[in-house]
Amino acid sequence: MAAAVSSEGSREGPDATRGAALPLLTPEDRALVERLRAGDEATFLAFVEKNHRAMIRVAMGYVSSEGIAEEVVQEAWVGILQGLAKFEGRCPLRAWMFRILINCAKMRGGREARSVPFSALESDNPEGERRPVETFRPPDDPRWPGHWARGPERWTDERLADAEALTRIKAEIEKLPPNQRQVITLRDIEDWDSAEVCEALGISEANQRVLLHRARTRVRQALAGWAAEETP
Amino acid sequence: MSAARPQDLACRELVEILTDFLDGALDERTRTQVEQHLVLCPGCTEYLRQFRATIGSARKLAEEDLPPRVRENLLDVFRHWRHGS
Amino acid sequence: MRAWKFLDSGRVAPFGGHVWPAPSAGAPGEWLRFPAQEIFACRSADLPWWIGPELWEIELEAPVRGLETQLAAPGGRLIRRVVDWDAAALRAYGVACAERARALAVDALTRDGRAEEAAALTRARSMLELSRVARGFAGDARERQSSNLAGYLAESSMRASEAAAAAAANIAANAAVAAVKDPTAFDHERQWQAQWISERAGLTPVPVAAM
Numbered sequence: 001m002a003a004a005v006s007s008e009g010s011r012e013g014p015d016a017t018r019g020a021a022l023p024l025l026t027p028e029d030r031a032l033v034e035r036l037r038a039g040d041e042a043t044f045l046a047f048v049e050k051n052h053r054a055m056i057r058v059a060m061g062y063v064s065s066e067g068i069a070e071e072v073v074q075e076a077w078v079g080i081l082q083g084l085a086k087f088e089g090r091c092p093l094r095a096w097m098f099r100i101l102i103n104c105a106k107m108r109g110g111r112e113a114r115s116v117p118f119s120a121l122e123s124d125n126p127e128g129e130r131r132p133v134e135t136f137r138p139p140d141d142p143r144w145p146g147h148w149a150r151g152p153e154r155w156t157d158e159r160l161a162d163a164e165a166l167t168r169i170k171a172e173i174e175k176l177p178p179n180q181r182q183v184i185t186l187r188d189i190e191d192w193d194s195a196e197v198c199e200a201l202g203i204s205e206a207n208q209r210v211l212l213h214r215a216r217t218r219v220r221q222a223l224a225g226w227a228a229e230e231t232p
Numbered sequence: 233m234s235a236a237r238p239q240d241l242a243c244r245e246l247v248e249i250l251t252d253f254l255d256g257a258l259d260e261r262t263r264t265q266v267e268q269h270l271v272l273c274p275g276c277t278e279y280l281r282q283f284r285a286t287i288g289s290a291r292k293l294a295e296e297d298l299p300p301r302v303r304e305n306l307l308d309v310f311r312h313w314r315h316g317s
Numbered sequence: 318m319r320a321w322k323f324l325d326s327g328r329v330a331p332f333g334g335h336v337w338p339a340p341s342a343g344a345p346g347e348w349l350r351f352p353a354q355e356i357f358a359c360r361s362a363d364l365p366w367w368i369g370p371e372l373w374e375i376e377l378e379a380p381v382r383g384l385e386t387q388l389a390a391p392g393g394r395l396i397r398r399v400v401d402w403d404a405a406a407l408r409a410y411g412v413a414c415a416e417r418a419r420a421l422a423v424d425a426l427t428r429d430g431r432a433e434e435a436a437a438l439t440r441a442r443s444m445l446e447l448s449r450v451a452r453g454f455a456g457d458a459r460e461r462q463s464s465n466l467a468g469y470l471a472e473s474s475m476r477a478s479e480a481a482a483a484a485a486a487n488i489a490a491n492a493a494v495a496a497v498k499d500p501t502a503f504d505h506e507r508q509w510q511a512q513w514i515s516e517r518a519g520l521t522p523v524p525v526a527a528m
Contacts, residue, residue: 039314041307041310041311044306044307044310045298045303045306045307048298048303048306049297049298052298052302053294053295070302074302074305074306074309077306077309077310078309078313081309081310081313082313136242136243136244143236144236144242145236145242146242146243146244146245147236147242147243147244147273147275148243148273148275148276151243151274151275151276151278151279152275152278152279152282154278155278155281155282155285160285160289165289166289166292166293169286169289169290169293170293173290173293184290188287188290188291189290189291189293189294190294191291191294194255209251209252209255209257212251213248213250213251213252216250216251216283216286216287217247219286219290220282220283220286223282223286224282
């Protein structure tokens with residue numbers, strides 16, 4: 001099965017807003033690559049496990065179902081393994097892997113777009129979900145234009161520790177527009193740093209930050225909606 | 233009629249730049265304005281707390297378990313590759 | 318050089334979240350330095366901007382930069398806790414600032430021929446009661462300056478009642494501007510506030526190097 005193999009060091013062209021240059025392959029990743037080339041199954045499985053959810057979520061940004069995303073991820077692994085022989089470590093491993101993944105996803109997503117429409121991925125504000133009543137004062141307020149009129153209700157530590165909060169956050173992330181979902185997944189769930197995310201997704205630092213901010217803002221707001229409901 | 237000082241941040245502006253703030257991407261002057269505002273605004277202090285809590289909770293979603301079927305498929309892929317496809 | 322620093326309870330830095338090393342047995346705390354982050358501290362005039370639960374005397378490592386409302390240095394270490402600055406002091410500060418706003422509102426209402434309302438504000442005793450009464454007089458803030466000042470008072474005293482002193486102080490400083498329609502009144506009010514804090518906390522002036 002032929003899969004798109006990304007060449008290292010290929011970038012979209014000079015971009016002044018990209019962050020500092022990424023470091024080369026870390027010693028840990030170099031050792032990892034050696035063990036994979038040597039056929040170490042345990043290393044491969046651990047490596048897959050660590051990256052699987054992130055890869056699924058990123059792939060979901062381009063295809064319409066999780067089932068297809070799984071197929072894309074599998075194809076990507078083929079491409080990654082095939083590319084390993086020539087991989088020279090002139091860029092970080094994860095960024096290189098995810099570029100392969102995204103190429104697979106785009107090719108697959110491109111084929112699908114003609115036949116399968118995206119469903120509720122883009123929908124905003126599902127019916128019946130209560131929104132918090134946080135508001136700002138209008139621009140013509142006599143004393144505090146743009147300040148809180150009704151500020152955020154305080155979240156207690158108990159509410160945050162509730163398992164329901166995690167379920168809600170997860171659900172809300174799933175509902176985000178694909179590009180926001182990718183960025184919040186890699187930055188906040190998978191704890192990648194900003195430069196790595198930009199490298200893997202091929203976007204600028206500024207763009208990445210805008211997407212991340214929108215995603216976080218929506219998730220927080222949805223969580224506040226739930227937390228506000230719970231207040232007696 | 234006076235309003236809040238024009239050089240001060242309004243809450244509406246502050247919430248828009250929180251990701252920049254947390255990433256250390258603001259210039260010194262703007263970052264100082266954010267910090268000054270946080271000192272005197274309980275609403276924005278709570279908002280930032282919630283923003284950070286949301287991020288912190290998202291971190292807990294990092295899963296590591298592979299569904300068994302996926303595990304089997306990828307192991308096949310690996311073995312196939314190892315034996316020189 | 319010596320300066321002042323507000324911290325959250327437990328010597329916690331309000332924005333960084335790190336814990337400052339404590340002084341012990343009369344010796345200063347360890348030096349704190351971060352590779353990519355400066356240490357900030359207050360001159361006396363800067364104090365109202367950075368109000369917090371704990372006030373410490375801090376020694377800053379050279380070279381010290383003077384910014385508009387704070388000092389910046391590559392490192393710092395805590396010298397001693399200012400024990401006269403405690404929760405009660407913080408609360409009293411908020412009340413003192415709200416009282417300034419009360420004076421402005423009472424004066425404006427009186428000059429506006431609203432003597433009974435002015436008297437009602439003067440009679441109010443707790444900050445909470447004051448806030449409630451002032452709220453009642455603030456309705457047409459867009460039309461009358463005296464009502465607008467009653468509005469500031471309602472907000473400032475409400476914050477003071479919650480021990481949100483920094484908020485109460487900022488509102489009072491904005492009220493000062495509204496009272497005379499002059500933006501320089503803000504800095505004058507901040508100076509008054511800085512003086513109040515210094516006196517209450519028993520701060521003897523620390524040497525300020527020429528910038």
